[in-house]
Amino acid sequence: MKSPERTHREIRKIAVAFDPSCAAPALLEAAADLAVSFGAELEALFVEDSDMARLSQLPFGRIARLSSGRMERFDTEARLSMRAGPAARYRDALRRLAEARRFAYSVREFAGLALAQAANESTAELLVVSSVTGKFGGVPVADEEAIQFAAVLPRSVLLVSGLPVRTERLCVVGDDSERGDHANAIADRLAAGRGPAASDGFQRIASDVAPASEIAARVRDFRPDLVIVGLADAERITGLLDILKGAGLSLLIVR
Numbered sequence: 001m002k003s004p005e006r007t008h009r010e011i012r013k014i015a016v017a018f019d020p021s022c023a024a025p026a027l028l029e030a031a032a033d034l035a036v037s038f039g040a041e042l043e044a045l046f047v048e049d050s051d052m053a054r055l056s057q058l059p060f061g062r063i064a065r066l067s068s069g070r071m072e073r074f075d076t077e078a079r080l081s082m083r084a085g086p087a088a089r090y091r092d093a094l095r096r097l098a099e100a101r102r103f104a105y106s107v108r109e110f111a112g113l114a115l116a117q118a119a120n121e122s123t124a125e126l127l128v129v130s131s132v133t134g135k136f137g138g139v140p141v142a143d144e145e146a147i148q149f150a151a152v153l154p155r156s157v158l159l160v161s162g163l164p165v166r167t168e169r170l171c172v173v174g175d176d177s178e179r180g181d182h183a184n185a186i187a188d189r190l191a192a193g194r195g196p197a198a199s200d201g202f203q204r205i206a207s208d209v210a211p212a213s214e215i216a217a218r219v220r221d222f223r224p225d226l227v228i229v230g231l232a233d234a235e236r237i238t239g240l241l242d243i244l245k246g247a248g249l250s251l252l253i254v255r
Contacts, residue, residue: 015124171224183230212239
C-alpha cells in the first residue's frame with residue numbers, strides 16, 4: 001500500500017473545471033480544501049456548457065430569468081453577458097480563498113470548449129467537477145455528461161454534489177488493486193489529524209465480489225460526506241455511479 005506521504009507528493013496540481021454561469025456553489029470550496037490538504041497548486045478551468053453554446057446559435061433560443069419569471073432572447077451576446085458577471089465573481093472568490101488559505105492558483109478560460117476538451121489541456125493529477133447542474137436557470141439536477149465523463153477519465157476525479165464537501169465521515173470503496181491502495185492512502189491523508197474519534201467516521205468497503213447495488217446500499221447506510229472509490233474494473237465504477245448519482249454524495253474516483 002502506498003503511504004499517505006507518497007500520495008501527498010504525487011498530487012502536485014488540482015484542476016477544478018466548471019462553467020461560471022451555472023456552477024455548483026460548493027465547487028471552489030471543495031477544490032480549495034483539497035489544494036490545502038495536499039499542498040497542491042489549484043488550476044481553475046472556466047469552460048462553457050455545450051448545450052448553452054448551441055442554444056445561443058439558434059434563432060429561437062430563449063432562457064427563463066428566475067428574477068422576473070420572463071422568457072428572454074438567448075443569443076451569443078446574451079450568453080457572453082451571462083458569463084461575464086459570474087466569471088468575475090469566481091475569479092474574486094478564488095483570489096480570496098488563495099489569500100486566506102495560502103495556496104498557489106491560476107485561471108484558464110476555454111470559451112467554446114467542452115469539459116472533456118478543457119480537461120485534456122490540464123496536467124493536473126486530480127480534476128474536480130460538479131455532478132449537478134443548474135443551467136438555463138432551472139433547478140439543479142444530475143449532470144449526466146459530467147458523470148459519464150468521470151467514469152472514463154484516465155485520471156483521478158472528484159465529483160462534487162450541491163452539498164459542501166466535508167471529510168468528517170469518509171467511506172472508501174476499494175479492491176486489492178493499486179487503485180484500491182491509492183484510495184486508502186488518500187483517505188488516510190484526508191483523515192489525518194482528526195483525533196481518536198475519527199474512526200467512528202471512517203468505513204472501508206472491500207469490493208472484490210459484491211455487486212454494485214449491494215455496495216451502494218452499504219454506502220447509503222453509512223451516510224458518508226465523501227466516498228473515495230478505488231476500483232480497477234471500469235464497469236464496476238460506472239455501475240456504482242449510476243446507482244449513487246441521485247444520492248447527493250460527493251465521490252472521489254481514484255486512478
